[in-house]
Amino acid sequence: MPLADWLDRRTGWRSLAARARADLSRPVPRHVNALFALGTVAGTFLAVQVATGVLLLFHYRASADAAHGSLEALLSEVPSGWFVRSLHAWGAHLFVATLLLHMARVFVYGGYKRPRELTWILGSVLLLLGLGFAFTGSVLPWDQRAYWATTVGTRMAEAAPLVGEELLRLVRGGEEVGEATLGRMFALHVAVLPLALLPVLGAHLWLVRRLGVSTLEDADVEERVGHARLCEGGEPFFPHHVLQEAFVANLALGLLFLLAILAPAGLGPRADPLETPPGVRPEWYFLPVYQLQKYMPRSLLGIEGNTLGFLASIPPVLLLLALPFLDRSPARAPSRRKGAMALGLLVLGLGGALGVLGYLSNRTVQAFGRTFVFDDRGFPERAAGPATEPR
Amino acid sequence: MRGGPTWGGGLLLAALAGGFPGRGAQDPGSAPASVPVERCLECHAGAARDVASGAHAALENRCTGCHGGNPSSFDERRAHTGKFRAVPLSACAACHEAEAEAFAGGPHGVAFETKAIRGCVECHSFHAVPRPDHALLRSSCRICHETNAPEIVESGRQTADDLDRLESALAAAARALDEAERRARIVRREREGLEADRLGLLALLPKQHAMDLEPFRSDVAALRARAESTGARAAALLEETGRRRRWAWLVGALVAANALAILWRRRTLLAARPHP
DSSP: OHHHHHHHHHHOHHHHHHHHHHHHTSBOOTTOOGGGGHHHHHHHHHHHHHHHHHHHHTTOOOSTTTHHHHHHHHHHTSTTHHHHHHHHHHHHHHHHHHHHHHHHHHHHTTTTSTTOHHHHHHHHHHHHHHHHHHHHHHHTTOBHHHHHHHHHHHHHHHTSTTTHHHHHHHHHTSSSSSHHHHHHHHHIIIIIHHHHHHHHHHHHHHHHHHHOSOOSSOHHHHHHHOHHHHTTTSOBIIIIIHHHHHHHHHHHHHHHHHHHHHSOOOOOSBOOTTOOOSSOOOOGGGHHHHHHHHTSOSEETTEEHHHHHHHHTHHHHHHHHHHHHHOOOOOOSGGGOHHHHHHHHHHHHHHHHHHHHHHHTTOEEEETTEEEEEOTTSOEEEEEEEOOOOO | OOOOOOHHHHHHHHHHTTOOOOTTOSOTTOOOTTOOSOGGGGTOHHHHHHHHTSTTTTOTTTTHHHHOSOTTOSSHHHHTOTTOOSSOHHHHHHHOHHHHHHHHHSHHHHHHHTTSSOSTHHHHOSSSOOOSOTHHHHHSHHHHHTTTOHHHHHHHHHHHHHHHHHHHHHHHHHHHHHHHHHTTOOOHHHHHHHHHHHHHHHHHGGGGGGOOHHHHHHHHHHHHHHHHHHHHHHHHHHHHHHHHHHHHHHHHHHHHHHHHHHHHHHHHHHHHSOOO
């Protein structure tokens, strides 16, 4: 092929490709299964977010006056506009969910242990960046839910000790959520966070390729025997394992497409700062932190409850980042890491319980033939008798 | 219907109402706002029952709102003094100004002036005033016009049919918009249009009292056309949303086919691989 030859003479791509082929054909450990494709699934969702985000940018107008109208036009006038937006909205949920599942898988298999501490830390940073994307993106529709969830969400910044008020003004761009807030969130969403994500993601993927998928052997055994030796007999990464990942990613994409088609993302009424809608709560991934604030005492040792809530949400983040250095034992098998597994289950249980309480708070739920009214803290206030037909 | 005052019952009512007004405590002719119970039903229990069964049941001042008088008095003469009126058009006009204006400008207004009819009550009845219903156009016209002007009876019937069809079109459009919105469709403009049509109907309804039914019917027809057009747009949105579900099946089939192809390819590769 003359063109390929012409390009090879100038770029040397053939030798690069040969090196890449040799690297990619290295075997993966034998225990690798479909669960190990969750990272690829997260990457697939991220690619969908980038592609649909760019398409949305063609139509979205980032101003308080025009944002809601531009989305209305996108949903009602632009061909397949509803589909692109639904993919983006559902993709955000699935991206965060997949990141959490991926991290849970790495945690259970002890994949964060040496020499992969940095891979874990970069992965944790990617999770935080993903949550940042989700928060900043949820403001952009500028409907009632977006406006008031942002009002509640940004108010958390006010609870930061010493610099709370300044931080709140910095996040909102003023005293209240408004035009400046939307501008900031938009800039963060489409420029700052992507720029921050690229190097972190690149380094994470490079480390994954460099160090390979962790084996089931203890960390010291892997270091002593060598990763390549332990992977002998495993199937090649390419094309065998890549096909397995493609299979799972294909199913995940199918799920995303079906959700986007069958439950398309709607658009609420335009943001109205004078009318607070009932039941304002953040997205599911922020519910545990949101709910945690409600259980703080009014004040403790002279520290205000809000500040306590803010401070209480910092240790989980630090725990996440410092996990490889806190759990330094070489053991990877869950049965020999009872302390770490118990801690993991505790975090999962607490997060799940807070999430459920946050979901139930200030709701009226009809179940088992009775009506349950849940208070702000998510506890049932009273059983209001037999369920009645909704009017 | 009218009997002697039941003083015991009146006193009990007054006591329950939280006070015992002394004789002459009230200025005859005025209806003090602080009196919560009208004593008219002491003598006019039947009329009060009729009012309670009609469209005016929820009014606080059910009797005095239309008739005036002094509702706190047990004395028949005093109770009927002051601004008391029997069945005046002005009583209806106090709340139904637009209807009364249209009525006065039409043929029924002339008939009322010449005392040939007794005003609104002629069609709407006295105390058991029915809730607004187009069926009245079918039943009331024939009371006077069945033999002398059957074309008026027919026109009334057709107008009632037109109004029923308009209301059905508005309700159908609202249902379709609700359903479209439930399926995440943007229907703000359609809703605004439908709301304008509803307000248009409310503004139009009083004009039927002028009894010039042909232009009224053409206005109703125009409103109905708009409501049906909104309903058709909502139906088109719903149909298009339904087509999406068919796309979902196609996507599902493609995903499944692709998954099978990937599995087959992987299986082939694994089978060709030498055992370690």
